[in-house]
Amino acid sequence: MTTTQSTEVPTKAALPPATSTGLRVQSAVIKYGFIFVTVTLFTYFALSEPSFRDSATLLDTLRYVSVAAILGLGVTLTMAVGGMDMSVGAVAGLGVTVAAKTMVTYNQVGVVAILAVVAAGALAGLLNALLIVVLKIPDMLATLGTMFVIQGTKLILVDGQSITPGMTQSDGTTAPGKFTDGFLRIDRGTVLGVPVSVLIFGALTVVAWVFLARTRWGRVLYAIGANPEASRLAGIRVGAYRALAYVLSGVLASIGGLILASRIGQGDVSAGTSQLLEAVAVALVGTSVLGRGRPNVWGTALGAVLIGIITTGLTIKGLPYYTQDVVEGAVLILALVFSFTLSKRRTA
Amino acid sequence: MSRARLPLAALSLASASALLLAGCSQSSDASKAAGDKAAPAAAATGTKPAPFSKGKVKVALVRQSGAGDYFEQWGNGAKAQAKALGIDLTVYDAQADNAKQATDLSAAINSGAKAIIVDHGFPATIQPEIDKAVKKGIKVVVYDVETTNKSVISTKQDDASMAQAVLDVMGDQLGKDAKVGYVNVAGYAALDKRDSVWKKTADANGWKQEFKVGKVTDSTATDNVPLVSAALTQHSDVAGVFAPYDELAKGTVLAVQNKKLQDKVKVFGADVSNADIQNMTAKGSPWVATAGTDPSAVGAAVVRTTALELAGQLNKSSVEFPAVAITQDFLKSKGIENMDQLRKALPALNLSKVSTADWIANVAH
Numbered sequence: 001m002t003t004t005q006s007t008e009v010p011t012k013a014a015l016p017p018a019t020s021t022g023l024r025v026q027s028a029v030i031k032y033g034f035i036f037v038t039v040t041l042f043t044y045f046a047l048s049e050p051s052f053r054d055s056a057t058l059l060d061t062l063r064y065v066s067v068a069a070i071l072g073l074g075v076t077l078t079m080a081v082g083g084m085d086m087s088v089g090a091v092a093g094l095g096v097t098v099a100a101k102t103m104v105t106y107n108q109v110g111v112v113a114i115l116a117v118v119a120a121g122a123l124a125g126l127l128n129a130l131l132i133v134v135l136k137i138p139d140m141l142a143t144l145g146t147m148f149v150i151q152g153t154k155l156i157l158v159d160g161q162s163i164t165p166g167m168t169q170s171d172g173t174t175a176p177g178k179f180t181d182g183f184l185r186i187d188r189g190t191v192l193g194v195p196v197s198v199l200i201f202g203a204l205t206v207v208a209w210v211f212l213a214r215t216r217w218g219r220v221l222y223a224i225g226a227n228p229e230a231s232r233l234a235g236i237r238v239g240a241y242r243a244l245a246y247v248l249s250g251v252l253a254s255i256g257g258l259i260l261a262s263r264i265g266q267g268d269v270s271a272g273t274s275q276l277l278e279a280v281a282v283a284l285v286g287t288s289v290l291g292r293g294r295p296n297v298w299g300t301a302l303g304a305v306l307i308g309i310i311t312t313g314l315t316i317k318g319l320p321y322y323t324q325d326v327v328e329g330a331v332l333i334l335a336l337v338f339s340f341t342l343s344k345r346r347t348a
Numbered sequence: 349m350s351r352a353r354l355p356l357a358a359l360s361l362a363s364a365s366a367l368l369l370a371g372c373s374q375s376s377d378a379s380k381a382a383g384d385k386a387a388p389a390a391a392a393t394g395t396k397p398a399p400f401s402k403g404k405v406k407v408a409l410v411r412q413s414g415a416g417d418y419f420e421q422w423g424n425g426a427k428a429q430a431k432a433l434g435i436d437l438t439v440y441d442a443q444a445d446n447a448k449q450a451t452d453l454s455a456a457i458n459s460g461a462k463a464i465i466v467d468h469g470f471p472a473t474i475q476p477e478i479d480k481a482v483k484k485g486i487k488v489v490v491y492d493v494e495t496t497n498k499s500v501i502s503t504k505q506d507d508a509s510m511a512q513a514v515l516d517v518m519g520d521q522l523g524k525d526a527k528v529g530y531v532n533v534a535g536y537a538a539l540d541k542r543d544s545v546w547k548k549t550a551d552a553n554g555w556k557q558e559f560k561v562g563k564v565t566d567s568t569a570t571d572n573v574p575l576v577s578a579a580l581t582q583h584s585d586v587a588g589v590f591a592p593y594d595e596l597a598k599g600t601v602l603a604v605q606n607k608k609l610q611d612k613v614k615v616f617g618a619d620v621s622n623a624d625i626q627n628m629t630a631k632g633s634p635w636v637a638t639a640g641t642d643p644s645a646v647g648a649a650v651v652r653t654t655a656l657e658l659a660g661q662l663n664k665s666s667v668e669f670p671a672v673a674i675t676q677d678f679l680k681s682k683g684i685e686n687m688d689q690l691r692k693a694l695p696a697l698n699l700s701k702v703s704t705a706d707w708i709a710n711v712a713h
Contacts, residue, residue: 050460051458051459051460054458054460056457056458057455057458057459060451060454060455060458061455063451063454064448064451064455067447164470164472165472168535179472184476187450188476260447263447263450263451263473264446264447264450264470264472264473265470265472265473265476266470266472266473268446268447268470268473270444270445270446271445271446271447274443274445274448312455315438315440315452315455316438316455316459318436318438318439320439320441321441321443
């Protein structure tokens with residue numbers, strides 16, 4: 001993701017320069033425009049629909065977007081190194097299948113399932129890293145390829161069937177295990193009234209933010225995204241850091257898969273596919289938050305929240321899904337106008 | 349400064365108008381659905397009981413998927429009946445995304461709906477949410493969902509009646525002790541129910557089952573042609589073949605035609621759709637009988653069932669929608685080419701006697 005700001009020194013890019021009063025106002029519009037749209041929509045729904053104001057509805061909204069948001073965090077990391085990860089939806093789907101296979105077919109406890117899913121996610125990330133860093137395949141194409149390979153692998157693992165507790169397996173025996181109660185609590189449980197999946201979303205957002213914006217590693221990732229050649233000349237092991245970004249993205253996607261598996265409660269082979277576009281959308285739209293014009297963690301998280309507000313609000317208003325897509329797209333474009341069109345005008 | 353504010357104002361205006369536009373398309377869509385799909389409602393004569401006596405009642409419809417001919421018509425029937433009853437129906441459509449259906453159901457519970465209709469879904473995914481809804485005092489009506497909660501009203505298409513209706517016609521046409529073929533697959537709840545009726549009826553009539561083949565794939569109709577063709581090569585003396593699912597029946601029809609047996613072998617199918625009617629009435633079609641329900645009437649009947657439950661007048665925990673036999677002769681003699689004409693010619697499809705009361709304006713009649 002190279003932008004107009006990519007030529008700046010990465011450590012300074014976080015602070016948009018404001019040199020005169022006029023520019024300062026305009027940069028405020030750019031900086032807070034996205035947040036303004038979010039708050040406006042939120043206020044509109046909250047005032048017009050009493051059930052939207054309900055805290056349970058708001059927590060539901062966060063629960064709904066948690067998976068796309070966590071996948072989006074992974075996409076953000078790969079965008080920081082100038083790449084893109086198209087395999088996150090497939091990796092999340094693989095996570096659902098691996099979780100079901102571990103618990104239902106092999107009758108293992110939830111902890112084993114969690115470890116297996118995260119390991120599968122890391123492996124998928126390593127595969128992406130191998131293709132992109134070692135074999136030099138362009139990121140978009142490589143991860144598109146792994147997307148298909150992972151989806152296919154997932155289907156082969158289960159003979160194309162959704163794994164359900166008590167199912168008759170291909171050898172005629174009955175599946176011995178079930179989704180454990182502890183595992184189901186990942187999405188269905190609450191702590192102090194907040195769904196566990198929302199807490200995971202919040203925690204991962206903070207961790208990813210600290211990593212990307214407050215550590216040396218994070219700055220190195222941004223530096224590579226801004227100028228890989230300069231980074232290499234500065235002595236950075238560019239390949240290793242890019243590989244790290246894809247492995248972390250795979251792990252984050254698998255955590256999204258854990259939440260999906262817990263939400264669905266069985267091995268749904270179609271799970272995850274719908275998450276890819278939303279994850280990429282929230283990461284892209286996140287670049288416009290706070291006028292950064294580059295991938296950033298808070299932007300991604302806020303982008304996910306905005307999509308959640310739109311979906312929930314419009315559904316409560318009674319709009320069918322096919323009109324929602326248009327509104328959702330329009331608002332996303334509007335948000336991008338803030339970061340790209342207005343930013344360009346400022347620099348021009 | 350003004351230069352900076354102008355785009356912002358323009359953009360917020362654009363955002364507002366986008367919402368407005370979407371709002372307009374919704375209202376026109378709803379009225380169109382009601383006007384097109386449903387005949388004018390049979391007027392309600394009785395006094396509305398609570399909660400309907402107090403104005404609009406909020407109900408949520410949570411669907412696993414609303415896509416495809418069958419589910420679209422089902423949804424249109426439900427919307428039209430809701431409108432006629434004064435129900436404010438919010439439709440949640442997960443578009444076959446099971447994780448979304450779980451959060452949709454959760455959202456519906458928090459939306460303040462008095463009742464929730466759940467149309468299809470994985471039991472493992474939706475059962476915990478259904479339990480939550482029941483605990484909150486929300487009436488839950490499920491369509492074609494296996495549920496363990498005793499307070500839930502269960503509705504479904506009556507698969508046994510569907511098989512029986514076709515097999516009665518088959519019995520009339522083939523008589524006792526005929527040689528027959530069977531195309532079906534085990535492991536699908538609906539098909540298994542049709543299978544048990546088949547076994548009983550075949551035994552009672554003394555039919556000799558010469559072959560049983562069949563599989564369900566992404567393109568079931570095409571993939572069954574070679575199977576049935578092979579079976580017919582071995583057993584070309586069968587008088588009839590029972591294929592109790594329209595995709596299986598379509599494959600069987602093609603196989604019979606491939607083997608040029610359409611004058612000797614009759615096909616008895618199940619389900620009905622526009623495409624099925626075309627298939628049955630095509631020149632030289634061996635598909636002589638089927639049975640089905642009208643998805644639009646079923647959707648409407650599910651909403652009426654919900655209304656009765658809300659009013660405390662249902663007094664039972666399950667409602668099944670019986671299927672009606674449809675023969676090729678009937679379709680041809682009435683010149684029926686599509687579902688709309690079939691609905692007019694066959695009032696039994698409208699389920700007008702199912703889940704109704706004098707205070708309910710019935711869209712199916």
